[in-house]
Amino acid sequence: MTVPSAKRTALEKKRAEERATHLAEVAKLSSRVRELEETNTALGKAIGLLHAMSEEEPAATPAPPDQSNS
Template sequence: MTIPSEKRTALAKLRAAEREAQAAEVARLSGRVRELEEANTALGKAIGLLHAMSEEEPAATPTTPDPSSS
């Protein structure tokens, strides 16, 4: 069975358009992944700084109950 050249050309154009759309989607998603990875890194650094800051603070002084209120 032979496919007419017009149909082959139309199919080739359709496939090329699909590949182009897929490539654009991959590029968009790759950019989003990069963006989320950068946000994740920044959050990790912020959490690390918060941990470091909380370790440097002196421990809270325990409060003793007022003996007159017993």
């Protein structure tokens, strides 16, 4: 069975369009992954800084109990 030239050309064109659409989607998703990885790195650094800052601060002294009503 042979496929007519016009039909083969139409199929090839459709496949090329689908391939271009898929490549664009992959590029978009790859960009989003990079963005999320950068956000994750920034959040990790912020959490690390918060931990470092909390270690440097002295422990809070508890407030003395209220003696006014005894």
